[in-house]
Amino acid sequence: MCRYKLLIVDxxxxxxxxxxxxxxxxxxxxKRYEKSSTIFTTNLTFSKWPEVFGAPVLTNALLDRLLHHSSVLNINGPSYRLKDQLQFIVDAD
Known part of the structure; x- marks a missing residue:
């Protein structure tokens, strides 16, 4: 996975x-740091990431590398998948 120019973690x-x-x-x-691009999607705030990795020190080191040259896009609004499902229910009535 280190050789790919772009890695997407969904x-x-x-x-x-x-x-x-x-x-x-x-x-x-x-290994990818400052060499390749990585995109992450998550519903978690950064403060919740230690719960995922189980180690605050590791999480801090990870976030340090990820956020160094990054752009963070925070998208708020209704779920795209949920919107489609709600439209299906409305159309069924």
């Missing part, structure tokens, strides 16, 4: 990581 935080997985993930991001 729904970060959907599942919590055990210590080994969190360490492997950190190593992947550390």
């Amino acid at each position: 729904e970060l935080g959907y599942e919590k990581m055990d210590a080994d997985t969190a360490n492997l993930f950190f190593n992947l991001i550390a």
